[in-house]
Amino acid sequence: MSNLQPFHLAIPVSNVEENRNFYRDVLGCEEGRSSEHWVDFNFFGHQLVIHEQETPSTKEPKGNPVDGKDVPIPHFGVVLEWDVFQQFAENLKNQNIQFVIEPYIRFKGKTGEQATMFFKDPSGNALEFKSFKNIDQLFAK
Secondary structure: OOOOOOOEEEEEEOOHHHHHHHHHHHOOOEEEEEOOOEEEEEEOOEEEEEEEOOOOOOOOOEEEEEOOEEEEEOOEEEEOOHHHHHHHHHHHHHOOOOEEEEEEEEOOOOOOOEEEEEEEOOOOOEEEEEEEOOHHHOOOO
16 A cells, blocks of 8 residues: 555544543644534544543453553554654653553564553543554564
């Protein structure tokens, strides 16, 4: 696939305004169309829509062990360039984001070496941002 197309993802949130502020002001996503119940964002070149859900899910999120850490399931995010990841992680730390998994290097010295971090939005949706030391290893076994 030589021309990567943006994905579209719609997620539930318990409070549109609180999450609008998080995605716009904390993560730096440009806001697009909106109503009082939903907001479109440019999520690193992709379309993310937050939809207010009056009755949030009562399901407790699960986790899977990866590299000795309990990775929240489900989660979503973006693969960033190495230097962009480092700057983004520092910006989040400066905003006192509470990390589920602090930024660190996973699979160090192995195929697929990557920087990764996990945190949640105000509605509890888990996000992962990562960056590969060698982007050509994105899908390497």
